[in-house]
Amino acid sequence: MIQDIFPSHLNNSYQAKQPQPESFILCFQEGRLLAKIADGVPHFPRFQEIAAQDIAPVYLFSVDDEAFFLADAAAITGYPAYTMRELRDQCAGKYLYAAFTAYHLHLWYADNRFCGRCRGTMHPDAAERALVCTDCGKKIYPRLNPAVIVGVISKGRILITRYRRGYAHNALVAGFTEIGETLEETVQREVMEETGLRVRNIRYYKSQPWGMAQDILMGFFCEADGDDTIRMDDQELKSAVWCKPEEIELQPQQHSLTNEMMKLFRDTNGQLPREYNPVQADAADQKTRIYFTRHGETTMNAENHISGVTDCDLTGNGILQAQQLAAVCAQQGDIDLILCSPLKRARKTAEIIAAQIHVPVVTEERLREWDYGAYEDQPRDQTPDFQAAKREFGVRMKGGGESLLQLAHRVYQCIDDIRQQYAGMTVLCVCHGGVCRIAETYFRDMSTDAFSHFFMGNCELRQYEQ
Ligand SMILES: [Zn+2]
Secondary structure, three states: OOOOOOOOOEEOOOOOOOOOOOOEEEOEEOOEEEOEEEOOEEEOOEHHHHHHHOOOOEEEEEEOOEEEEEOOOOOOOOOOEEOHHHHHHHOOOHHHHHHHHHHHHHHHHHHOOEOOOOOOEEEEOOOOOOEEEOOOOOEEOOOOEEEEEEEEEEOOEEEEEEEOOOOOOOEOEEEEOOOOOOHHHHHHHHHHHHHOOOEEEEEEEEEEEEHHHOEEEEEEEEEEOOOOOOOOOOOOEEEEEEEOHHHOOOOOOOOOHHHHHHHHHHHOOOOOOHHHOHHHHHHHHOOOEEEEEEOOOEHHHHOOEOOOOOOOOEOHHHHHHHHHHHHHHHHHOOOOEEEEOOOHHHHHHHHHHHHHHOOOEEEOHHHOOOOOHHHOOOEOOOOHHHHHHHHHOOOOOOOOOOOHHHHHHHHHHHHHHHHHHOOOOEEEEEEOHHHHHHHHHHHOOOOHHHHHHOOOOOOOEEEEEO
């Protein structure tokens, strides 16, 4: 956008500066700016080129260490006068932004030579960017016109307009804020006036100083509410149509907020980032459904060995259990995605389900089974201290394994992230008995007793909604 001049910076804080020989002097003559254009960059006269003209330039702003002043100079040899539109169409970069900003200030100074209250003469204030009446003392400040740019979205398309007068290229719905309304109300009113549409889920995007029209522009995305039939105001607009991302024809220059918003919609294939996507934000209000299941029976389950993070295969029975679960999932018909522990037994179970319901499988490290440390792969019933040691598992696990607190920490974080990342979706987590037990405590109120007796059968399915 025009203001994106990083690493350069436009410093507009008011200072009582005097021009130096190399300072830029911006001279407007009947709305045209004196400049030379070379390779798409406007160049302005320097103070030393007009010093003989006996004028008092007004300090405007600096871009990095270059100061810009405004002056009513006579013609300067070698500098033709350009309209702002000509500069906009032919130039880019920090000097174009400087020209736009100077134009805004120039119009304000030019339109306020006399006091609107007493007709006295206005003169610049010494301490701030203001004009003061010499007769009555009335002080006025620079005027900005707030306006909104609106990307209205419906069914994966965005509303593209063309103005009847003025700018000839594609645009979005736009209009000025009237006295007595909020910006959100401006958005609703302008969209209604220009296209007859109601909107909802108004999401702020970005703003842009647009000196060429003395504006401060504020961009919003929103969603058409209900009937999306366009009833265009043909006094204002020449066209208003719903466009799919690939149908969007951008403006010839990269200057405007409007163009950036259209480009963002096109480049993301209509999937705007969550923070300003009105459609996604709506989905986030819907319920997120999370299923948990434990993998099918394994060789170690069959032998009654403790299988934490030790990898082992499904038995024939385990594969059959996974196939039966797949049939249940197909009947449910609501699963959008499978998240899966990285361990082999969970992965295999997930793949059997995915083959039946045709959804992606994503490995989620935090769904890995509880690390039983020294007890890994030990026979459950013939490990004498295992039952006794269970009382300690809450805070420590012998042999470098995870405590129950550590396990809960990662599983809770994982569920938090699933709820945020897959808001409005239905997700199946294929994991393990220990992880399922923690998940149960995340969603349901449990007594200590119920927790210690909780058991999840192989390929048992539990559903949670938030
Ligand atoms: Zn006055």
